[in-house]
Every structure is written in structure tokens, then in C-alpha cells.
Amino acid sequence: MKEETNKKEAEKQIIDQAANEEYKYGFVTDIETNVIPKGLNEDVVRQISALKNEPEWLLEMRLKAYAHWLTLKQPTWGHINMPEIDFQDISYYAAPRKQAPEGNGEIDPELKRTFDKLGIPLEEQMRLSGMAVDAVMDSVSVHTTYREKLAELGVIFCSISEAVKDYPDLIRKYLGKVVPYTDNFYAALNTAVFSDGSFVYIPKGVRCPMELSTYFRINAAQTGQFERTLIVADDDAYVSYLEGCTAPMRDENQLHAAIVEIIVEDRAEVKYSTVQNWYPGDKDGKGGIYNLVTKRGLCRGDHSKLSWTQVETGSAITWKYPSCVLKGDYSVGEFYSVALTRNYQQADTGTKMIHLGRNSSSTIVSKGISAGHSQNSYRGLVRIAPKATGCRNYTQCDSLLLSDTSGAHTFPVIEVGNDSSVVEHEATTSKINEDQIFYCNQRGIGTEDAVGLIVNGYAKEVMQKLPMEFAVEAQKLLSVSLEGSVG
Amino acid sequence: MNALKQYIDLFEDNRAAIDAGSPAVLNAHRDAALNALRQAQLPRKGSEDYEATSLEDVLAPDYGVNVRRIAFSGDTTESFRCDVPNMSTCLYTCFNDTIVAGPNAVRNAGGVIVETFKEAAVNHPEVLAHYGSMAQLDDPTVALNTMLAQDGLLVWVPRGVIAERPIQLVNIFNSTQPLMAVRRVLVVVDDGAQARMLVCDHSQSKEVSYLASQVVEIVVGRDATFDYYDLEESSPRTHRLSTIYARQAQGSNLLIDGITLTNGLTRNNYRISVDGEHALTTLLGMTIAGDQQHVDTHSLISHNAGHCKSNEMFKYVLGDQAVGAFAGKILIKENCPRVEAYQGNRNLCASSQARMHTKPQLEIYTDDVKASHGTTIGQLDQDALYYMRTRGIGEAEARRMLMQAFMSDVIDGVRLEMLRDRLYHLVEKRFNGTLAACSTCASACGR
Numbered sequence: 001m002k003e004e005t006n007k008k009e010a011e012k013q014i015i016d017q018a019a020n021e022e023y024k025y026g027f028v029t030d031i032e033t034n035v036i037p038k039g040l041n042e043d044v045v046r047q048i049s050a051l052k053n054e055p056e057w058l059l060e061m062r063l064k065a066y067a068h069w070l071t072l073k074q075p076t077w078g079h080i081n082m083p084e085i086d087f088q089d090i091s092y093y094a095a096p097r098k099q100a101p102e103g104n105g106e107i108d109p110e111l112k113r114t115f116d117k118l119g120i121p122l123e124e125q126m127r128l129s130g131m132a133v134d135a136v137m138d139s140v141s142v143h144t145t146y147r148e149k150l151a152e153l154g155v156i157f158c159s160i161s162e163a164v165k166d167y168p169d170l171i172r173k174y175l176g177k178v179v180p181y182t183d184n185f186y187a188a189l190n191t192a193v194f195s196d197g198s199f200v201y202i203p204k205g206v207r208c209p210m211e212l213s214t215y216f217r218i219n220a221a222q223t224g225q226f227e228r229t230l231i232v233a234d235d236d237a238y239v240s241y242l243e244g245c246t247a248p249m250r251d252e253n254q255l256h257a258a259i260v261e262i263i264v265e266d267r268a269e270v271k272y273s274t275v276q277n278w279y280p281g282d283k284d285g286k287g288g289i290y291n292l293v294t295k296r297g298l299c300r301g302d303h304s305k306l307s308w309t310q311v312e313t314g315s316a317i318t319w320k321y322p323s324c325v326l327k328g329d330y331s332v333g334e335f336y337s338v339a340l341t342r343n344y345q346q347a348d349t350g351t352k353m354i355h356l357g358r359n360s361s362s363t364i365v366s367k368g369i370s371a372g373h374s375q376n377s378y379r380g381l382v383r384i385a386p387k388a389t390g391c392r393n394y395t396q397c398d399s400l401l402l403s404d405t406s407g408a409h410t411f412p413v414i415e416v417g418n419d420s421s422v423v424e425h426e427a428t429t430s431k432i433n434e435d436q437i438f439y440c441n442q443r444g445i446g447t448e449d450a451v452g453l454i455v456n457g458y459a460k461e462v463m464q465k466l467p468m469e470f471a472v473e474a475q476k477l478l479s480v481s482l483e484g485s486v487g
Numbered sequence: 488m489n490a491l492k493q494y495i496d497l498f499e500d501n502r503a504a505i506d507a508g509s510p511a512v513l514n515a516h517r518d519a520a521l522n523a524l525r526q527a528q529l530p531r532k533g534s535e536d537y538e539a540t541s542l543e544d545v546l547a548p549d550y551g552v553n554v555r556r557i558a559f560s561g562d563t564t565e566s567f568r569c570d571v572p573n574m575s576t577c578l579y580t581c582f583n584d585t586i587v588a589g590p591n592a593v594r595n596a597g598g599v600i601v602e603t604f605k606e607a608a609v610n611h612p613e614v615l616a617h618y619g620s621m622a623q624l625d626d627p628t629v630a631l632n633t634m635l636a637q638d639g640l641l642v643w644v645p646r647g648v649i650a651e652r653p654i655q656l657v658n659i660f661n662s663t664q665p666l667m668a669v670r671r672v673l674v675v676v677d678d679g680a681q682a683r684m685l686v687c688d689h690s691q692s693k694e695v696s697y698l699a700s701q702v703v704e705i706v707v708g709r710d711a712t713f714d715y716y717d718l719e720e721s722s723p724r725t726h727r728l729s730t731i732y733a734r735q736a737q738g739s740n741l742l743i744d745g746i747t748l749t750n751g752l753t754r755n756n757y758r759i760s761v762d763g764e765h766a767l768t769t770l771l772g773m774t775i776a777g778d779q780q781h782v783d784t785h786s787l788i789s790h791n792a793g794h795c796k797s798n799e800m801f802k803y804v805l806g807d808q809a810v811g812a813f814a815g816k817i818l819i820k821e822n823c824p825r826v827e828a829y830q831g832n833r834n835l836c837a838s839s840q841a842r843m844h845t846k847p848q849l850e851i852y853t854d855d856v857k858a859s860h861g862t863t864i865g866q867l868d869q870d871a872l873y874y875m876r877t878r879g880i881g882e883a884e885a886r887r888m889l890m891q892a893f894m895s896d897v898i899d900g901v902r903l904e905m906l907r908d909r910l911y912h913l914v915e916k917r918f919n920g921t922l923a924a925c926s927t928c929a930s931a932c933g934r
Contacts (some may be wrong), residue, residue, distance in 0.1 A: 077535065079850075386839070401854035404822070409850045413538070416843045416864040419836040425847065425862035431854040 025246035025277065029137075033220045035094040040087050042066060045192050048093050052161050052195075055168060065181035065191035072185045078319055078348040079377040079409055082290065090255055092193045094220035096137055134159060134198045134214045136227060146210065155239075156201040157212050160228050163199035170201055174232055178261040178298045178325070186257040187294045190226045194259065197227035202237035202268070211240050211467055218247040218278070218289065224255035231261070233268035235301065240271040242470055245314070247279040251287045253316060258293040266301030266328070271309070273466050275474050278314035285344025285373070288316025295322035296352075299331035299360070307334040308351065309465045311474040316345060321379065323352035326360035326388075333362040336462040340478060341374030341406070350380035350397075350412075355421070359390040366397040367459050370406035377409040378427070386417035393422070399429040400458060490546035491524055491627060498634055501554040508556040509637040510608035516619045520634035523624035539812035539844045540754050540783040542627065545726050550667035550698050556637060558585055576655035576685065577601060579640060583660060584668040586640055598648035599682060600641070604671070607641040614643045614675050621704045621732035626756070628728040632669055632702045639671030644680040646708075653683040653903060660690040660697040660725060667698040674715070678708040678736075683903055684715050688750075690722040697725045705733040705741070709763065712740040714902050717755075719747045720913075723778060730756040737763030737792075744771040744901060746910070747782050748917050757786040764794045772801035773897040775917050776809035776841075783812040790817070793824040793853075802897050803834040804890055805841035814846040817860070821852045830860035835867065835893060837886075867893075887918045 036047060045066050049059040074084060133145045134157065150157050156167060164171050181191035198214045218225050233239055247254065256278060264270050272295075281288025291314075297306040308322040318341075324333030335351040353362035362382070370376040378397045399408030410427045432454055440450035456463075459478060463471050498505065498521065506514045532541035578589030579601065586603050600611065607615045618639075624630040642654055658670060676682055690697055699721075707713050719727065727750065735741050745755050759768055774782045788797050803811040817828045834843045847860040867889045875885035894914055901907040 386842075389839075399849075399851070401851065401856075404824070404854045406854065407850070407852040409848070410860070411848045412846060412862070414843075414845045414862060414864060416834075416836060419839045419841060419866055421836075422865040423863065424865075425845075426859070427847070427849060427861070428857075428859035429849055429851045430857050430859075 025279070028248040029219050033094050033096055035091050035220055035223060038089055038091045038222065040090070040092060040193070044092055048193055048195065051093060052164070054164060057172065058164060061176065061181070062192050065188050068181055069185070069188035069192055072188060075185050079375065079379075079411070080317055080319065080346045080348050082317055082346075085255060085290070087189070089222070091220075091223045092226065093195055094223040096219075134212075135217070136196050136198075136214060137217045137219050150208070150210075153206050153209065154203040155206060155208055156199065158199055160197045160199045160230060167199070167201070170232070171199070171230070174230055174261070174263055176261075178263060178296050179259050179294050183294060186292045187259055190228065190257050190259045190294070194226045194228040197229040197258070199229070200231040200239060200241060202233045202239045204234045205236045207237070208239040211242055213242040213244070216243070216245040218254055218256065221250060222252065222254075224257065227258045229258070229260045231270060231272070232263045233265060233270045235266040235268060237265070237268045240467055241273070242467060243272070243274045244277070244470075244473075246277050247289050249279050249282070249287065253288060253290055255290050256293070260293070260295040260322075262297035262306060264297060264299045264301060264304040264306050267303045268301060269305040269307075270297065271307045272297070272322070273470055274310040274312075275470055275477065276310065276312045276314050276318070277477060280314045280345050281316040281343065283343045283372075285316070288345070289314065290317045291315035291320065292317070293320045295320060296325065297323070297333075298325045299328050299333060299357075301331070302328040302357070303330045304328050305332040305334075307336070307465070309336045309462065310338070311462070311466070311477065312337065312339040312347060312349060313477045315347070318345075318347040318349050320349050321351055323354065324362060325354045325356065326362065327356045329357040329359055331357050331360045333360070335362075335364045335366070336465045337366045338369070338459045338462045338474075338478070339367070339376055340369045340371075341376045342371040343374060344372065345374045347375070348377040348379055350378045352381040353383070353393060354381070355384045355388040355391040355393070358388055360388060361392040364393070364395040364397070365461055367462055368397070368399040368408055369402065369455065369459075370399065370408050371402035373405045375407045375409070377411060379411040381413045381415075382423055382425075383415045384417055384421045384423065389418050389420045391421035393424065395425040397427045398458070399427070400455070401429065401431045490529060490543050491527060491631070493549065494546070494631055494635070495521065495524055497552060497554070504554050505635065505637060510604050510615070512608060512612070512615050512618050513604065513636055516633050520624050520630045523630040524627060524634060527627040527630065529627055536785060536814065538814065538846065539810055539842075540752070540781065545698070545728065545752060545754070548665065548696060548698075550665050550696070551662070552635060552667050552669070553584060554637075556585075576653045578655045578657065581640070581656060581658045581670060583662055583666060584638065584670055586638065597651050598645060599650045599654065600643040600645070601654060602641050604639045604641060604673075611641070611643060615641060615673070617675055617704065617706050618673050619704075620706075621734055621758070621760070622702055622730070623758070626730065628700065628754070628756075629702055629730050632671065632700045635669045635700070636671045636702070637669070639673060642672070642674045642682070642684060644676045644682040644711075646677040647679045648677075649680065650682040653685055655685045655687070658686065658688045658699065658701075660692070660695075660699070660721070662697070663692065663695060665696040667700060670699060670701045672701075672703040674703070674705040674713065676705070676707050676711040676713045679710050680708065681712040683713070685903075685906065686715070686717045688719040688721050688727065690725045693722045693724065695724065697721070699725065699727040699729070701727065701729040703729070703731045705731065707733065707735045707739040707741050709736045710738040711736070714742040715744070716901065716903070716906060717743070717745045719750050719753060721750050723749075723751045723780070725750060726752045728754050730758065733759045735759070735761045735763060735766045735768065738765045739763065740767045742769040742771070742900070742902060744897070745784070746772070747774045747776065748913060750780055750782065752781040754783045755785070757784070759786075759788045761788065761790050761795050761797065762792055764792045766792070766795045768795070768797040769900060770797070770799040771897050771900045773894055774801075774803045774811060775894070775914065776803070776811060777806040778809065779807070780809045782810075784814070786815040788817050788828065790819045790823050790826045790828065793822070793826060795823075795826050797826075797828045799829065800831040800833075800897060800900070802832075802894055803843060804837060804893065805834065805843060806837040808838075808840045810842045812844040814848070815860075816848040816850060817858055818850045819853050819856050819858060823853045824855040826853070826856045826858070828856070828858040832860075832862045833893070834864045835890065836864060837866070837890075887915075890918055891915060
């Protein structure tokens with residue numbers, strides 16, 4: 001009995017340790033930043049547009065979105081306890097001042113040091129993996145590597161601000177087509193004030209030879225980041241795109257409201273992976289990023305495929321539902337997610353699979369892990385339109401609870417409109433199996449390692465879908481947070 | 488236009504008559520219900536809890552309400568012959584909303600007390616005090632029922648009593664005018680008692696529109712066992728808004744089984760609160776819908792204590808233009824360890840125009856639990872069909888057999904053997920379309 005108590009005690013200590021683990025990306029870069037004054041009004045929208053030298057049509061789109069945003073209310077349907085955000089208390093544009101002239105490959109050394117510290121070297125020759133990176137700090141893209149090499153194949157990979165200038169026809173054709181500004185509250189806000197992000201265009205028949213990646217960093221205080229990413233894969237193209245993000249440790253909550261739009265044409269394939277590690281707040285739930293993003297892909301072509309993979313470990317509040325609109329016949333949507341919450345983090349995340357094309361299929365695998373006082377929800381929609389015959393969906397969402405003060409919830413919605421489609425949904429919630437830990441203990445594996453093994457096994461299905469470089473980072477992230485967390 | 492207004496006006500105009508015709512305990516809840524309704528906004532179709540059903544449309548028609556307690560008469564034996572063979576029950580019939588005891592109903596059958604609220608108000612006021620203890624007035628359908636209810640049936644199984652004969656309540660609509668019936672049932676099963684109850688819904692006219700507003704409250708005491716079977720065989724123009732509340736004490740065993748074979752539009756709410764440890768909850772449901780039938784089920788099993796087990800399974804077979812909806816939530820509150828909860832929803836869409844909406848939900852706040860749910864929407868297994876046809880079974884017959892097999896685990900959950908056999912028979916008839924040909928009584932079940 002006493003031994004049992006000691007064991008419980010030891011487990012508790014390990015959990016506390018894990019819960020108190022420092023956020024190692026929480027430093028602040030001391031760099032001069034141009035920040036526009038706080039507040040949001042039509043002038044701010046015009047100012048952002050002017051700062052970026054945008055064409056008239058884009059300014060019009062922003063103003064329309066702003067006018068629409070004014071008519072909307074902050075949504076409250078999430079299983080999230082979020083104070084009302086004061087949108088006048090945020091600065092909507094912040095840019096590192098000493099930006100290098102475009103194209104010559106030189107970057108401000110302080111910035112470079114920041115990204116080196118984050119493990120994102122911006123020097124092309126230093127890259128071992130051959131991954132092209134677009135680095136975004138606060139509101140602007142700092143540097144994009146390998147642009148020229150990619151351009152030889154016709155692949156466009158640059159910041160969206162540059163794309164507006166260099167490829168106005170493409171941007172005009174695709175921007176806002178998957179996520180219109182009328183979509184939701186945060187989409188309207190983002191369309192009005194979006195700053196930077198990446199633009200990717202893969203021409204017909206091109207298989208992008210390297211992984212494309214964007215690294216987002218919030219640095220300036222009291223600002224929001226409103227990035228916008230647009231990926232277009234033309235017929236028979238393929239691209240794998242990765243996204244990573246970190247922010248400094250601050251007591252205040254910062255807002256990150258992004259839009260990601262993806263268009264996949266006939267027989268093309270896009271693989272979109274995210275390792276989200278925004279600052280999650282301290283162990284008492286103070287500070288942290290509100291990550292409220294709209295991500296949606298349109299599988300427009302027949303036999304097209306879009307795959308979302310996400311590892312969510314950061315943010316005080318996560319509210320995102322990367323979705324697939326499967327418009328093409330035989331199109332495929334996938335969603336693989338691991339969401340880990342601890343301390344007072346709250347995550348309400350999942351996906352939407354909207355089947356419009358015949359014989360389209362989708363797979364959803366969602367793994368939630370909740371520890372501390374966190375709340376972790378899966379929310380999903382699978383809709384099969386009446387004309388979308390022969391569709392197939394399989395959904396599995398599992399939750400692992402590591403403490404008796406955390407919560408795990410699932411809110412799936414399934415709508416089927418014809419008799420030739422098959423939809424399956426399964427969900428389980430449980431804690432780590434004590435028998436498995438006992439088994440490992442018997443074989444000489446300590447409880448802490450056993451938990452690591454079990455949780456890694458639990459998340460493996462999703463981790464395997466990540467590109468190698470990211471899988472390593474994601475696994476490290478998970479192990480930092482999970483060491484010894486036995487419920 | 489808020490459809491509730493006509494009911495509020497009706498109530499305010501006839502308050503004196505309603506109060507005069509009802510026991511005091513029912514009148515005591517009316518003000519709160521009225522206030523709740525005045526503030527209520529009917530949820531729009533597509534909103535979180537009413538994904539597929541528009542309450543506004545259900546409540547909008549002008550139904551007659553029997554506020555002056557005009558006695559409806561009917562011959563029980565003529566009206567209802569669809570009883571369960573070989574099963575002797577204490578039969579009560581509710582004509583519209585007037586309860587009549589059947590010929591073989593015994594007021595005190597083996598110690599079980601079955602009375603109308605009016606009788607209970609005199610004889611057992613302490614038991615009737617449970618009235619309204621669970622019903623939540625923030626639900627407009629429940630508030631509406633509470634505001635207008637004038638009578639109901641009390642089933643009281645005193646401590647330690649084991650009821651041999653099941654209690655049967657047959658709800659029958661037999662009006663020639665569109666009518667809304669406000670029905671209410673209170674079941675109190677004291678510690679260690681056991682009972683079973685079967686409720687059947689029927690309509691005697693296919694042409695007249697009816698609206699049934701039904702609220703059932705069930706209190707299950709310590710180590711008590713209670714089975715509640717709810718079988719709906721009404722008509723295409725009968726709409727039903729039903730809510731069943733149940734509260735379970737330690738070690739209790741509750742089974743609720745809701746079956747819809749024929750109806751117009753049905754919304755069934757189940758709200759089960761498991762308050763004691765080591766309780767077992769079984770919630771089953773089965774729907775076979777064709778034509779324009781609409782069946783919407785919404786369930787909440789709230790585990791407020793540890794070491795409990797719940798098992799929930801709803802099955803739908805939808806044909807023609809039928810619409811099915813299922814939203815279920817399992818809630819496990821903080822500090823409720825060792826709860827095992829399963830929720831299943833399996834659906835067959837047998838026509839290209841049938842629609843199914845489903846939303847199984849888990850909300851878990853304790854780590855040491857096992858909770859899971861599974862949902863499928865699909866068709867009959869083509870391989871199984873092919874196999875049967877190679878063995879000389881015609882396609883239609885093979886389909887029927889497979890659909891019947893699909894329903895079998897819900898029917899097998901019925902703990903009354905006679906009723907189980909009867910259900911197999913009814914489901915078979917429903918699937919081969921001969922339910923309509925049944926002419927034993929005046930009910931409009933399948934016609």
C-alpha cells in the first residue's frame with residue numbers, strides 16, 4: 001500500500017515537472033520594428049495596403065471585408081472559454097525595420113540569428129535537407145530561400161506581398177476563392193488586415209523537387225499576426241508544404257488569425273503539414289497565443305488529393321478546422337492530427353470534409369492528448385451531398401487523458417444525403433492503460449519511458465504522415481511535454 | 488412570428504379553467520413555465536440541437552387543446568386490440584389526454600400503485616411531489632407541456648415491490664379535429680423495487696393532424712430496476728414532441744427503449760442523469776422510416792457519479808424521403824472515475840432520397856474512464872446480399888432479412904420475452920409492408 005502511495009507520489013512529481021517544462025522558443029529578439037498604432041478602422045486598412053503598395057482591387061477587397069466584419073459578432077460556439085477580444089487594443093502591422101534589399105540574399109544578422117536559434121537557417125548552403133523556406137516575422141516575409149532554383153521548374157514560391165506585385169493575374173484569380181471574406185468572423189478580419197504569408201504555384205505536371213516551408217514568428221509585443229497563404233497545384237502537380245510557428249513568452253494574449261487557401265486541380269496532390277508551437281501561456285494559463293485560423297482546400301479537379309497533417313502543441317487557445325471541399329470526382333481528402341494540450345491550454349480543432357464529387361473519399365484520424373487543466377475537443381463535419389454518390393469516409397478520433405482535471409470532448413457532425421455512400425465514425429476516450437505500463441515495468445522499462453513509448457505509439461499513425469524533418473521535431477515536442485505524464 | 492404565442496395566449500385566456508381542472512401540484516409549476524416560454528426563442532432548424540427539425544413548423548398549426556377537460560369516450564377494447572399476445576399487462580388507455588383504466592387494470596397490482604395525477608393528489612401527495620423535479624423549463628417543448636398539463640399518470644412502485652405484470656399505457660388520438668394532447672407520466676420506483684412499463688402511441692385517423700406533447704419523469708431509487716419501452720405506431724399526420732427524464736440512484740438499473748415504426752414527425756429527447764455509483768444505464772432506440780417520416784432523437788447521458796456503466800445504441804433504417812437525425816452526448820463530470828460508456832448509432836440509407844444527420848458527442852472531464860462512440864451510415868452489405876441470392880433467396884426477401892438482422896441487437900435488448908417476440912413480428916410486418924394490412928383494431932398504424 002505504501003509502495004503504491006510512493007509510486008503515485010513519484011508519478012505526480014514527474015507530471016508536475018512536465019507541466020512546468022519551459023517553453024524554449026520564448027525569447028524576444030531585440031530588433032527595431034515598425035509598428036503602426038493600435039486600433040482598427042478604415043484608415044488602418046488603407047495604411048496597411050499603402051505600406052505594401054498594393055493595387056486598387058486588393059484595397060477594395062480589404063475594405064469590403066472590413067465593412068462586412070463590422071456587421072459580424074465574435075463567434076462563441078466553440079468549447080472554449082475565451083474572453084472577448086478587444087480588437088482596438090491590437091496593432092495590425094509590425095515589420096522588422098532593417099530589412100535587406102530584396103533578392104540579394106543578405107539578411108539582417110539579428111534576424112538571421114533569431115531564425116538560427118529557432119533552427120531555421122536562412123543560408124541556403126547550410127541546408128542539409130534541401131528544403132525551401134519562407135521566413136515570416138510579425139507582418140512581413142523576411143526571406144525566401146531557393147527561389148531561383150524553384151523558378152527554373154516554373155514553381156513560384158514567394159511571399160504573398162511579392163506575388164501580388166509579380167503575379168497579379170494568378171493572385172486575382174485565386175485569392176479569396178476558397179475562403180471568401182464572408183466565410184466567418186476571423187476570415188473577414190484577416191481579409192481586411194492580412195499582412196504576409198506564402199504563395200505557392202506549381203505549374204502543370206511539375207512535381208516540386210523539395211519540401212516548401214514557411215516559418216512564422218511573432219516577435220513584436222501587442223500585435224496580431226494575420227498571415228495569408230495561398231497554394232495552387234495545377235493539373236498533375238505535386239507539392240509538400242510545411243508550416244512551423246513560434247512566439248516569445250509574454251503575459252498578454254496575442255492574436256493569430258490566419259487564412260490558408262489551397263486549390264488542387266486535376267490529378268494534383270498537395271500535402272500540407274503543420275507543427276504548431278505558438279507560446280501556450282505559462283503554467284497558470286497566463287499569456288499565450290490565440291490561434292484562430294481558417295484553413296480550407298478545394299479539390300477542384302478529378303482525382304485530386306489534399307492531405308492535412310497537423311501537430312498542435314502550442315497556443316493558449318486553438319480554434320481551427322482545416323477542411324477539404326471535395327468537388328472533383330474521385331478526389332481524396334485526408335486529415336491527420338495530434339493535438340496536445342496541457343496546463344490551461346484549450347484546443348477546439350478538427351476538420352470538415354465536404355463531399356460534392358462522386359466517389360470522393362476522405363479519412364480523418366485525430367488524436368487528442370490532454371494533461372493538466374486543459375480542454376481538448378475534436379469538432380468535425382462530414383457532409384455528403386445528395387449528388388455525391390459512392391463516397392466513403394472513415395473517421396477515427398481518440399482521446400487520451402493524462403490528468404483528472406483535464407477534459408476531452410468530441411463533437412462530430414455527419415450528414416449523408418444518398419444511399420450509396422458509406423460513413424464510419426469511431427471515437428474513444430481513455431487514460432493510459434495501466435496494464436501496458438505494468439508490462440513495460442516488468443521488462444525493466446521505467447514508468448516514464450513506458451509512457452513515452454505508449455504515447456508515441458498512440459500518435460504514431462499521425463507522425464508517420466509528417467515529412468521526416470518535421471517528424472523529428474514533432475516527436476521531440478511531444479516527448480518534452482509528455483515525459484512521465486501518467487494519469 | 489413566434490409559434491409559441493398562440494399557446495401563451497390560449498393559456499392566459501383559459502388559465503382559470505385549466506387551474507380548476509388540475510391538481511394543485513401541476514398548477515404550482517405553471518408560472519415558471521409561462522415565464523420560460525415568454526422568454527423562449529424557438530431554435531431555428533440547423534441550430535446546434537435542432538439540426539434537422541424545425542420546432543416552429545411543428546408548433547405553428549392551430550391545434551385544439553382540451554382545456555375544459557371534456558371527457559373523450561372510447562371503447563378500449565374496440566380501439567385497441569394490438570396487444571402483446573401471451574402477455575398480461577395492467578392496461579391503461581389515454582384517449583387524447585384523458586386516462587381510462589382498462590378492464591384488467593388493478594389499481595394496486597401486487598403493490599404497484601397506478602393512478603391519475605388527480606387521484607394521486609388525494610391519495611399519495613408525497614409521491615406526486617416528484618412532479619416537475621426533473622423537467623427543465625429552458626426547453627420550450629417541456630415548458631409548453633408543463634404550462635398546459637392538466638392530468639397524467641403516476642406509476643409508483645413502493646420500496647421492495649417487484650411488479651410481476653408489466654404496466655401498459657396506450658396513448659390514442661381519436662379526435663376528428665386537429666388536436667394537441669398534453670400528456671404527462673411520472674414514474675417513481677423506490678429502493679429495491681422492480682417494474683416494467685410499455686407505452687404505445689396510436690392515432691385513429693390518418694387524415695387529421697395531431698400533436699402529442701409528452702413529458703415523462705422517471706425516478707429510479709437505490710438498487711431498483713426499471714424498464715421503459717416506448718413504441719410509436721401513429722400516423723403520417725401525427726407529430727410528437729417527447730422528452731423522457733430519468734434520475735438514477737446508486738446500484739440502479741434502467742433500460743429505456745424507444746421504437747418508432749410509423750409516425751409523421753417525431754422528436755424524442757432523452758435526459759438521463761446518473762447520480763449514484765454502480766448504476767447501469769441502457770438506452771436503446773430503433774427507427775424504421777419510409778415515405779416522409781421524420782425521426783429526430785436527442786440524448787444526453789450525464790454521469791455524475793463514478794463506477795457506472797452506460798450503453799447506448801440507436802439504429803435507423805431510412806427509405807423513400809425519410810429524414811433521420813441523431814444527436815447524442817455522453818457527459819462524464821469531474822471526479823467520476825471508472826465510468827464505462829458506449830454510444831453507438833448505426834444507420835442504413837435504403838433510398839437515394841433518404842437523409843441522415845448524426846452527431847455523437849463525448850464530453851469527458853475525468854481521466855480514469857472508458858468512453859467511446861461509433862457511428863456508421865451505409866447500405867446493406869452487397870456481398871451478403873449476393874450470398875443469399877446464390878442460395879435461392881430473392882432479392883427483396885434477402886434485403887428484408889438483412890434489415891431485420893440489422894435491427895436484431897436493439898430488439899434483443901428488450902428484457903420482456905413476449906414483447907421481444909412481438910417486436911420481431913411487428914418489425915417483420917413493417918419491412919414487408921403488411922403492417923398496413925393489419926385490421927384487428929381501429930388504429931391507423933400503417934395505413
